[in-house]
Amino acid sequence: MTTYTAAHDRSAAPPDAVRRRRPWAVTGVVTGVLGLAATMNVLAKSVYPEDGSGLDASVVDRVDATGTRIGFVLGYLAVAGLLVLAAQWRRHVEPQLPTSTASRVVSNGLLASAAALTFGYGWMGALALYNDDGPxxxxxxxxxxxxxxxxxxxxxxxxxxxxxxxxxxxxxxGLVERSLPVWIGIVGVLPVLGTLLFIVLTSVPGAPGLFGGLWMIVTFTGIALSRRPFTAGSRGV
Incomplete structure (x- = not known):
């Protein structure tokens, strides 16, 4: 009968199966901060009439080109962060959850946002570029x-x-597979419900921008500090 020592089991386990903190997840925290700052600083300062009346083309004369350019730069950095984070997730998480479809949806979602936000923040840069104060x-x-x-x-x-x-x-x-802490699962429900409510009740297409960055900051802070293996209680989708 073969006897396995604890040292052997530890060395043979996947790197993230060992109970230790995950500094790679800090990428998600930084990306969330950058994205939130860039998105909420879309036009650098309020250009909307205080009386709530509509806008016309003259509004572009009130746009802060410098502030908008800063938002553009922060946004592109956030896009780069999403790409790096997706690669890190695929390296550190997916190999430990080979039967989990949900795990792969996480990385695919990050990549989808990176592609879409390249245009969103790119248009912000174009606004700064062609504004009266732009190059x-x-x-x-x-x-x-x-x-x-x-x-x-x-x-x-x-x-x-x-x-x-x-x-x-x-x-x-978090809630079904139990491959993430339950509290992360609960936190993950909030942006989904918030976005659905905005879409159904108001048809506001920008609702994801209100929740995405905050979710990343909270969730990846938890993942970075957690010592819980991803594989515990895993049930594939």
Whole structure:
């Protein structure tokens, strides 16, 4: 009969199966902070009339080009963070959960948001570029720049839908598979429910941007500090 020692079992186990903190998950925290800052700073300062009246093309004259450019840079950094985090998730988590579809949905959701937000934040950069204070001011007339304003109004918010889908998958992992802590599963339900309520009740397409970054900050802080193996209680979807 073969006898296995504790030392042998520890060395043979996947790296993340060992009970230790996961510094790679800090990428998710930083990405959430960057994305939240970039999205909520869409136009750098309020340009909407205080009386709640509508907007016309003249609104572009009140856009803070410098602040918008900062949001664009932070947004692109967030996109890079999503790509890195998806790769880290695939390296550290998915090999330990080979039968979990939900685990793969998490990484796919991060990638989907990275692709969509490239356009959302890119339009923000174009708004700063062609604004009256931008390097290529005058390339478009006021109506042309207004198009970029309209795209920027919701673009950086809509792109977070993939992250909300990832949150839903993490909720399944925590509450059904039990491969993540239960509290992370509960936290994952919140952005999904919030987004559904906004979509159904108001048709606001930018709802994911209100929840995605916050979910990443909370969830990946928990993952970074947790010593719980991903494989505990796993049941594949």
């Amino acid at each position: 290529e001011a005058g390339s478009f007339d006021q109506a042309g720049v207004y198009v970029y304003f309209m795209l920027t109004d919701f673009g950086p918010f809509i792109g977070w839908l993939g992250v909300v889908v990832a949150a839903g998958a993490a909720a399944w992992m």
